[in-house]
Amino acid sequence: MRALNLDFRRRDRRAGWAGVALLAAALAAGAVSARQYLQLADQLAMTQTEMRDATLAARKKAGTSASAGEPQALASEIKRAGEVLRQLTLPWGELFASAESAATPDVALLSIESDTDRRRVKISGEAKNLESILEYLRYLEAKPALMDVYLQSHELQKQDTQQPVRFVISAEWRVRK
Numbered sequence: 729m730r731a732l733n734l735d736f737r738r739r740d741r742r743a744g745w746a747g748v749a750l751l752a753a754a755l756a757a758g759a760v761s762a763r764q765y766l767q768l769a770d771q772l773a774m775t776q777t778e779m780r781d782a783t784l785a786a787r788k789k790a791g792t793s794a795s796a797g798e799p800q801a802l803a804s805e806i807k808r809a810g811e812v813l814r815q816l817t818l819p820w821g822e823l824f825a826s827a828e829s830a831a832t833p834d835v836a837l838l839s840i841e842s843d844t845d846r847r848r849v850k851i852s853g854e855a856k857n858l859e860s861i862l863e864y865l866r867y868l869e870a871k872p873a874l875m876d877v878y879l880q881s882h883e884l885q886k887q888d889t890q891q892p893v894r895f896v897i898s899a900e901w902r903v904r905k
Contacts, residue, residue: 815844823901826871827851834860847901854892858882861895868899876900
């Protein structure tokens with residue numbers, strides 16, 4: 729085997745034309761990117777200013793219309809805003825996680841309907857057999873987000889070759905505060 733002669737202290741380190749061209753291209757690309765960034769920053773600042781002005785104008789208009797003799801309309805808007813806020817602050821994620829995280833592959837969920845005023849939820853789905861539905865029902869009863877869980881209806885789908893059982897489960901949605 730032949731010995732390798734490696735010279736790590738070589739002094740001739742001139743940059744080739746390819747390196748210089750690559751450096752120039754990188755600097756040009758950086759300049760173009762910086763210019764685009766500054767243009768977008770200016771557009772963003774202008775848009776934020778327009779939004780702020782529009783918000784102030786809308787607040788002034790709302791203040792003048794409310795003082796102009798429309799207290800019932802304002803009260804109705806406040807009530808509706810309160811309802812929307814209450815619905816947005818409900819723990820939707822916990823409800824969906826409770827309904828969807830069943831460990832049984834024999835149950836397929838079709839829909840989840842909620843009545844937020846009455847704190848009721850209806851879960852519709854299909855299962856291979858009645859035993860799978862009952863297992864899913866026991867699973868939901870064990871979840872802390874749901875209580876008063878019961879099978880509202882079930883029906884054997886005879887027209888389907890696999891004959892699944894379509895079901896509707898109703899439960900009370902427990903909201904932790």
